Amino acid sequence: EQAYQRWGRQHGRVFTEADRAAVLALGADLPKVWYAPTTTAGDRKRLLRLVIASVVVDGRREAGRVWCRINWQTGATTELRVTRRVRSYAEYPRLEELQARAHALHAKGKMDDEIAAELNAGGFMTARGRHFSGKMMWILRHQWHLPTVKENGKECNPVRWPDGTYSIEGAATSIGVTVGTIYKWVRSGRIQGRQRKSGLPWKLSLRDSDILALKEYVQRVRRIKRSQKEAS
DSSP states (O other), X not given: OHHHHHHHHHHOOOOOHHHHHHHHHHHHTHHHHHTOTTOOHHHHHHHHHHHEEEEEEEEEEETTEEEEEEEETTSOEEEEEEEOOOSSGGGXXXXXXXXXXXXXXXXXXXXXXXXXXXXXXXXXXXXXXXXXXXXXXXXXXXXXXXXXXXXXXXXXXXXXXXXXXXXXXXXXXXXXXXXXXXXXXXXXTSSOEEOSSXXXXXXXXXXXXXXXXXXXXXXXXXXXXXXXXXXX
């Protein structure tokens, strides 16, 4: 002990009141120390170890969120939940709440653009962290099996509208394909159609020759697939 004290007198640094005041000032302004040009990455790690004992991270506890617990050197703990970006709505952190809100708005007869606006106003974001749009709502509505708002309160759309255009369902029946195929053709431009407003039924411009050509196309594709299946 005497040797240690003697070594301390010979090599130790005696802190003055000015030194003590400077250290206390730095402690009160940690960002100044953290971002100082002279502070290295190693220094920052040592600073963190002075106050944090360990950090526990769990990315599976909650869908769409990362759960963290910081164990401080004092024995105290802090829990955090950080929302992360996800690739699909299966991992969406507020999926049940989002679906319930969308279903409620749809039940009121709201159209896609209106539903999207209400979701945005309620603080909801898409799985990629963006604002909802009518187009995005259209996609989700079909994934969640929410039907298109019907005109004049009708329960189902007719094969053809009074102006001679086809409904999505009518085109699918006439050509002999699924409703999903008709939607795909509309999006790709194979079939021309229009909506008075997003969320309302499509009206497809199809002549008899167009129906016949699409039927032949479908039969040709099916023959090719059948031949490929038999060859394999």
